[in-house]
Amino acid sequence: MDDIRREAEATTRVGKLQYIDTYLASKFAFLRFNYFTGDAAGQNMVGRATYAASSWILENNKSIRRSTWSPTSPLTRRPHR
Numbered sequence: 001m002d003d004i005r006r007e008a009e010a011t012t013r014v015g016k017l018q019y020i021d022t023y024l025a026s027k028f029a030f031l032r033f034n035y036f037t038g039d040a041a042g043q044n045m046v047g048r049a050t051y052a053a054s055s056w057i058l059e060n061n062k063s064i065r066r067s068t069w070s071p072t073s074p075l076t077r078r079p080h081r
Contacts, residue, residue: 003060008053014038015045017053 001020008017014037021032033050035042058064 004053004056007056008033008035008049011048011052012045014040015042015049017049 004020005017009015016036018034018036021034023030023032031054033046033053035046035049037045
């Protein structure tokens with residue numbers, strides 16, 4: 001957790017990673033990063049920090065298989081009418 005926190009907080013002067021919630025569903029793990037952002041609303045701040053932390057997790061755990069979702073992927077695309 002210390003390494004992940006260091007990566008996340010390296011992207012901001014204000015944001016502090018408090019904890020990460022883990023939700024398991026079948027073979028997937030979903031992570032919810034929780035930050036303290038001071039007086040800032042922090043949407044961009046936590047997005048950048050979470051991207052940095054997630055990148056570190058993937059880079060340092062080669063056994064994790066990355067899965068992505070896109071609104072235009074074949075599984076989520078609505079048929080044209």
